Amino acid sequence: MEPLDNTSLEESQFRPEKKEKSTCSICREDGDGYHFGAEACRACAAFFRRSVSLDKTYLCRGNNDCEITANIRCMCRSCRFAKCLEVGMNPAGVQQRRDTIGKREIKPDSTDLMQLLGSVGDGYPPTTSAQSALVEDLHPSFNDRMPILMKMRVNYRKMDNARLVIHRKDGQSLFKEKTPKAVNYKEACAQSIREVSLVADWVAWCFDDFVTLPMDQKKVLFRNFYTPFSVLEGAFLCHINDTSNALILPSGDYIDTNNLKSFFNIPDEEQPMTDDEIEKFCRMFKPSFELNRRGLVLPMMAEKIDVFEFFALCTFVFWDFGLDEQTDDCMMIGKSVKDRVMKELAFYLRCAKRLEEPSLRVASLLTLLPALQRCVRRFQEDIEITNVFNVYAPPKDFYDLVNGKFC
């Protein structure tokens, strides 16, 4: 779509006559050009756009066969909308985020994630409206062409709802909004361990092919996936909350990377670390948080990665290949799933984000994967170091979790 300025031009003896008026294919009024895939007047185009953007549903008080012409007063909206679709108008063509219909409230059913992460501590600004576009839902008309990504979206919201329950502290009300807080490493480990079953369920809900795999192959894939997913999601949560100086956890709490002392300091510890020890660990692990920030968080912010692009990345991380003990069948299935998701992503980039050249965007996304791998490896090395020093040894199950030795 290449809209041109609709400015009127001066008359000239060399110019042909003004264009012949077309007819609106919906109401027979004078046409205003092509809109959303059909010849339409400005009024019908605006009507269609409002109906789609605002997700309106109309009910015909007659027999769904009302006459639609411009000279009918108060023409039936249900039949008018049906006729728009009939003559070829496509809901996917409506640009959901344009402000021509004024600022829109965030839809209630897409605020789960935003509510959960709405504000992170006092020092962090609330999410701007621009960022909320990154996690906005798509119109249901996209379901046919993006089944896997749309399923990931639906089930990700389910997982977020489950997180509200599973990360709730004892005695904390289910219905009171949770206040994010800075956590220490023990709390972070505990949350990560609780996450495993949720992520496993999410994966099973999203990929039908996964459910059909033999159990040993499921384990191979999931063990390889969990730690990279945690790192990737952490970076994505930082990005959508416009926060690069904290590491946001799925529970909504965060690790304050500007003040790592709060991460290593545990008040009621049996053998609390001395200030010197805490200082040493802060210095030792600060570069890892820095790597995570510049390798993942900042590039995601620069590219404004949105939630569907995040899901595509998750798919590529999950269906990895060349793993020890991975069968050829498993690799082939993975390749097939990735091809399908890539096709869905290309469609999404063309028709929803309306990029002229989606390939450039695909390249930006996929070059995040090597950076993710570096961050994961660094994280695993850090856990290895803490395990060896045994000063603040992580729980064995967390250590096994990070290194893919669980299930």
Added chain:
Amino acid sequence: MPSPTHLLNNFESSSSQGPPSYCLICCEVADGHHFGAAACRACAAFFRRTVQLNKVHDCPKNGQCFILSNVRNMCRACRYEKCLEVGMQRSSVQQKRDQLGRRDGLPTNREEPVLDTMRRAYEKLLVVRKKVHNRQENQLPRAISFNELQVVYQNEMTVIYQFLCEAFPEYSELLPDTKRSLFKNFFLPFTLLESSYYGYLTKQENVMLIPSGDYVDLAHLESYFNNNHHTFSQKDTISMFAQQFRMLHTSITVPLSAENVDVNEFLALAAIILWESDLEVEADRKNVQEEAVKIKSAIIKDLLFHYQSINVYADVAMRLGAVLSILPSIQRASHRFHEYMEIKNLLNLYALPKNLYDMFSPTS
């Protein structure tokens, strides 16, 4: 509706009377001759994009849409047909200028696409290697030992460095420390990628091809691990390190083969490995970051243009995704290969010389 002939006659007579002339396609004020016809900048850009990107436009009506600058949403199919009708030539479009980027009018300090420069440098590399590795004409490949492999890769350090400087003028202008860091991050993954690439091209599974033209015989590692060691027997050594080479095949050769990667894609992967690497030292990062983003972007655009010109892939985004998704696998293989090298170094069991080991050790 005025006939095209009528329009043409009118504007031909008008252009003979001197400026201003009008775009023969949309009747806007013309911006001079473009691709063989008087055209405005917008129609010229539209035509150029259509040709460069090999776009095919469909007309939702019957191919007789009105083409005027004041028509909202000009039909692209009819606009393109009218471009051809008034005399624009596809062959006049210069394919390699500006690639897919926006024309910003800034002079480029590069005269040819990154991928082309890289390819020439690589072809030269292949020639130089014959001299450096003392390869005779028609010399048959043979299985080599660890000691011989060391010598080959010692020489490769110089050869690959030269290749990088010629492939990327931007690289040769960096500070020495920065160049060294980038090189260390690049050398091992590139070595493994290249070996795997030729393994896939030549369909050989049980060998690891090396730049001198010889190979490591993976089915008979006795020929490779042929030194005596005071602690470990040859059998022990082989059982310890055979997995190292098997992993290489699974992680890199198999995906290259599955995707049928061509030489341009191989070079693009190598370029991204170099410029995508993370640098620990802040001063290094500042030097490289801006340049790296530009070069990576240019590489992708060159690759897209390559896909357009061979016209094999219906969806280039899909193809690009499949090729780039091999990157993490190369990285993982490289990391594990390095772990094996560390073990050997610790045990002093087929350890590399210090300078070679150092260059094979990525900084991040």
